[in-house]
Amino acid sequence: MASPSTNVPAHDVAPEDLASVSRQTSVYVYEAPVRIWHWVNAAAILVLIVTGYFIGSPPPSMQIGEATEQFVFGYIRFAHFAAGWVLAIGFLGRIYWAFFGNHHARQLFYVPFWSAAFWAEVWFEIRWYLFLAKEPKKYVGHNPLAQLAMFFFITLGVSFMIVTGFALYAEGAQEGSLTHDLFGWVHGLTWNSHRLHTLHHLGMWWIVIFMIIHIYVAIREDIMSRQSIVSTMISGHRTFKDDRGD
Amino acid sequence: MSQIETFYEVMRRQGITRRSFMKYCSLTASALGLGPAFVPRIAHAMETKPRTPVIWVNGLECTCCSESFIRGAHPLAKDVVLSMISLDYSHVLMAAAGHAAEAAMAEAMETHRGNYILAVEGNPPLNEDGMFCIVGGRPFVEKLKEAAAGAKAVIAWGACASYGCVQAAKPNPTQATPIHKVITDKPIIKIPGCPPIAEVMTGVITYMLTFGRLPELDRQGRPAMFYGQRIHDKCYRRPHFDAGQFVEAWDDENARKGYCLYKMGCKGPTTYNACSTIGWNEGVSFPIQSGHGCIGCSEDGFWDQGTFYNRLTNIKQFGVEANADQVGLTAAGVVGGAVAVHAAISALKRAQKKTQDKVEG
């Protein structure tokens, strides 16, 4: 027998659950393209970090065969470049979706700099993370502090990695190649490309720092906040744990 | 202009046969990466064009560019180029000295105003009104500006004129300055290197004299034909790089086998030059071939990229000397530590709240 108001099979529901099931709603926040991009992007970045680290500090020499038969470092670099292309094309796709997706698809790309309310919310979130606020607020999309962090670490950080990465790539592809036409100008800013290598390398650590914070916060908020977090990036739905207002 | 001989006339006068002359033309064409169709064009230009006067000045430098230049691999090419350019002033090569030399320069600048090529070896130091480099009783920077004013084009020889080189390394007390920052209204071609390869120097001059214009330049003003590729792109040790076979320490087994010098700090992957194709000393060898990594001598600021022997070089901007990984790992460590502490406090707070809720509930 299903309860008429909720369509929840009665055997699956304790009496005290029934009241909240009938009221608490979920909001569809992250559409499929955003979710797919999130995980593809995360995978690409993971590959880029591991292979990028090895490009800077190669693994110990291996003697599998003659140099003509062995391509260890070549494969490491190949994986880096392949993941680099995935990251870049994925990012372009994500930008495309910012125009055609829902409101939350746009949050990643801007900071409402002139909105006093936004900064008040950021301040509130900071207090929450400093254990000064008793209870967090509810947010359908990103919380304001997260939006700020994502803008600086991802929108700016990943753009920086793509531009510097492809400029380095253009050196191998050489003058006349598509990547050189598009990104060769970067070398006009740094001249000695050794500097560009160092900047690109520092950028990796910028992204690593984001990952540490991001994964920690995602899990922490999943437990401590009043809404779903991790599952939202899987199913797209934001569910709330209580019915109280903000 | 009628009294200025053509290149061909000079060569014949010097006893070079027509056969040798044609050989030189094809040699030059291939050195410049031009097809055989260009041989008659070069020959024609040399037979009909008057020689172009070159004024060669030296600022703050070590004269390694001149040394390289007079050691052009093909003796014929070197002789021809030396006679081709009517080297009207070069205080390294000319016999005259003192007032006579200065007078020769003034005269050359006056007679060929607007037509001569100014070749600059070294750079002007600008601190203390240029007093760190005095030539003929005056700061070099003044002489340089004067000479540039009447030039058709300017050649920046070597890393000094192009980028500053060692005298411009941090903290650069004399404020040695690459010439493109002093000469802003003339076409400048950079031939970087410490020194540049002789064949590259003669090749560029030949191109400019036969075609009457600068060769195709890259973004930084270097001739693309010689600086279009990195050492790494044509390095004969590249298969070991791709295989992941590196020299791990000087004189180890891998060094004896001739593996890639990447881990020993080779700057071949970031250095644009022709060493790995043309080679040095008549093509005998080049640094990597003799077991030492490239130090990136033809790149901007190559003295300030940390030690020559590390792949990841130190970043000094942070006050301490550390490479990108040390900086990043420290920052990530601090953040990771903060996260761990934060997580611990969060867990405590949560436990506290639960007991509180129980008491209240």
Ligand code: HEM
């Ligand atoms: C296992 C690891 C990860 C988990 C569990 C995770 C989880 C999440 C969750 C739950 C959100 C939604 C936040 C919200 O509800 O407001 C999110 C958003 C986001 N995450 Fe992750 N994430 C992970 C790894 C990564 C990595 C490695 C990156 C890239 C460095 C990344 C980049 C992002 C970005 C850019 C967003 C914003 C998405 C958008 O607005 O389009 N995530 N992540």
Ligand code: HEM
């Ligand atoms: C989050 C993204 C990225 C990370 C964390 C990353 C990381 C790194 C690191 C650490 C290095 C070694 C730098 C050095 O010390 O020499 C490197 C090199 C490089 N990266 Fe990336 N990278 C990223 C994105 C990209 C992208 C999008 C491209 C474009 C295809 C790219 C292309 C390259 C190239 C061409 C090199 C030089 C390879 C070589 O010298 O052999 N990277 N990367």
Ligand code: SF4
């Ligand atoms: S020795 Fe230097 S230039 Fe040659 S392949 Fe190795 S890193 Fe590249």
Ligand code: SF4
């Ligand atoms: S191999 Fe490198 S350091 Fe050596 S001469 Fe050539 S460019 Fe300069």
